[in-house]
Amino acid sequence: MTRAAGRAWRVIDTGILRAAENFALNQALLASHQAGDSPHTLRFLRFEPSALIGFHQHVEQELRLDYCLDQGIDVQRRVTGGGALYFDETVLGWELYLDRKALGTAEMGLIAERICTAVADGISRLGVDARFRPRNDIEIDGRKVSGTGGAFDGDSILYQGTLLLDFDVERMLRVLRIPAEKLSDKAISSARERVVSLSELLGSAPALDVVERNIRDAVGEAFGVEFESAETINAAERSAFEEALVEIDTPEWIYQHNRPLADAPMLDGVYRSRGGLLRASVAVDQPRQHLKQVWITGDFFVKPRRVVLDLEAALKDTPLADLERNVEAFFSNADAEMLMLSAEDFVTVIRNAVAEAAPIRESSA
Numbered sequence: 364m365t366r367a368a369g370r371a372w373r374v375i376d377t378g379i380l381r382a383a384e385n386f387a388l389n390q391a392l393l394a395s396h397q398a399g400d401s402p403h404t405l406r407f408l409r410f411e412p413s414a415l416i417g418f419h420q421h422v423e424q425e426l427r428l429d430y431c432l433d434q435g436i437d438v439q440r441r442v443t444g445g446g447a448l449y450f451d452e453t454v455l456g457w458e459l460y461l462d463r464k465a466l467g468t469a470e471m472g473l474i475a476e477r478i479c480t481a482v483a484d485g486i487s488r489l490g491v492d493a494r495f496r497p498r499n500d501i502e503i504d505g506r507k508v509s510g511t512g513g514a515f516d517g518d519s520i521l522y523q524g525t526l527l528l529d530f531d532v533e534r535m536l537r538v539l540r541i542p543a544e545k546l547s548d549k550a551i552s553s554a555r556e557r558v559v560s561l562s563e564l565l566g567s568a569p570a571l572d573v574v575e576r577n578i579r580d581a582v583g584e585a586f587g588v589e590f591e592s593a594e595t596i597n598a599a600e601r602s603a604f605e606e607a608l609v610e611i612d613t614p615e616w617i618y619q620h621n622r623p624l625a626d627a628p629m630l631d632g633v634y635r636s637r638g639g640l641l642r643a644s645v646a647v648d649q650p651r652q653h654l655k656q657v658w659i660t661g662d663f664f665v666k667p668r669r670v671v672l673d674l675e676a677a678l679k680d681t682p683l684a685d686l687e688r689n690v691e692a693f694f695s696n697a698d699a700e701m702l703m704l705s706a707e708d709f710v711t712v713i714r715n716a717v718a719e720a721a722p723i724r725e726s727s728a
Contacts, residue, residue: 372403374579374590379452382413382439383612389458389521390442390611391603392596396460397519400599404460405582405590407575410450413437414538417445418668421620421660424642427540436538440617442607443514443521444639444664449535450525453560455571457482457578458523465586466520471513471702475499477585478522479511485581486526489574491564506559515666515700526574529562620660629658632716638704639663641712647683654681657713664702673697674709683717686710 377388385408395401414431416422418441425447431438436449450456459478463469466477479495486493486501486508493509496502501509501524511524532555562568579590596604610616629644639662646656657678659671677693678686687710694706 370588371591372405372583372586372588373401373593374405374407374575375593375596376407376575377596379409379411381411381612382415382437382450383608385410385456386439386442387604387607387611388596389523390607391600392458392460393514393516393519393521394607395597395600395603396462397516398599400597400603401460403462403465403588404458405579406456406458406460407578408456408458409452409454410456411437412451413439413449415448415450416440417447417662418442419444419620419660419663419665419671420447422618423540424660425540427538430537434534438617439611440619442611442668443512443523444662445512446640446662447539448510448525449538451531453527453529453531453562453568455526455528455574456523457526458521459582461520461522462518463520464518469515472498474513474520474522475511478582479509479524481582481585482509482511482524482578484585485578486561486574488577488581489561489565489569491561503559503564506557508559508561512664513702514664526578527558527560528568528571528574530558530560532558620658630716630719632712632714632719634708634712634715636663636704636708636711638702638708641708643709643712643716645713645716647717648680652683654678654683654686654713654717657716659709659712661712663704665704666700667698670697670699678713686713 392401392404412435414426414436416425422428422438426438428438466474468474475498476495479499479501483493483495483501491503493501493503499511500507509524509526511522513520513522533551536551536554583590629646632643634641641659641661641663644658645654648655657675659675665671674693678689681689690710691706
């Protein structure tokens with residue numbers, strides 16, 4: 364079955380898997396779709412208890428590893444950008460693998476609105492009033508029930524989201540590395556006011572097959588297609604999955620963005636752009652006013668994934684006076700897709716980090 368096989372799209376439920384397996388399937392299905400080996404697909408998925416970080420994030424900066432280890436919570440890095448999350452069997456994941464022609468646009472804001480509006484319709488059929496809220500959330504009476512995001516691979520798009528069937532907010536907060544004061548009873552109560560599960564609204568979590576059927580029907584109506592159920596992925600996807608799992612199911616994958624060693628103090632900067640939160644840690648050769656080393660992490664989306672690594676390498680030993688010019692030159696030559704990010708955003712977060720060195724330069728002058 365391929366995308367040329369008619370108007371029907373595939374729907375598949377891959378069940379409860381380890382995080383590494385779910386993310387290997389993300390990589391395999393997106394790559395296979397781009398290669399023409401996969402049909403347009405709606406996938407439902409669930410996780411064993413897992414603490415998950417975005418591709419560009421630092422594990423120890425985002426998660427309480429000691430708590431995860433003590434509670435038997437798996438730690439894994441996603442193949443897409445975004446922020447740190449906690450998932451378990453009470454969270455239903457949904458994903459669409461489509462091409463740009465099926466969506467009629469490559470603009471992520473319009474893609475998010477069209478898909479989230481359809482999924483919100485499906486959720487509403489369960490007896491609630493779910494609505495899309497820009498930029499990429501689905502809410503019920505102002506409380507988040509589904510967070511979403513997307514990634515590109517050529518003409519193929521992976522758009523994914525979650526649905527809180529029944530969720531432990533306190534456990535989620537304890538997994539994430541947040542200030543201790545945010546774990547107070549008052550803070551936990553405040554967090555509960557911002558998110559909501561279907562179980563809380565309906566008195567109990569609806570049956571999984573009912574939830575999936577309503578989302579499937581709403582998406583089918585929104586896109587004018589029917590769905591054909593599949594029990595398993597195809598042979599090409601299986602091969603791509605097994606190859607991806609070898610890479611992802613390793614400590615090297617999980618901890619790949621740990622801070623590099625440097626023989627100069629690291630200075631940290633943060634910048635919240637339209638495309639997400641960026642963090643920069645920099646080592647500055649102050650006598651020469653050179654950017655000796657830069658390390659960029661955060662909650663954002665860039666394709667291909669190694670663009671940020673290439674940018675870091677390109678900026679080693681850059682004169683601070685040439686920072687803007689070098690960053691702009693890098694992106695003018697890079698074949699990169701960035702969701703609501705610009706070269707100037709990277710310049711800004713690096714400048715914010717470098718600014719931390721100002722008091723040191725003044726006191727040593």
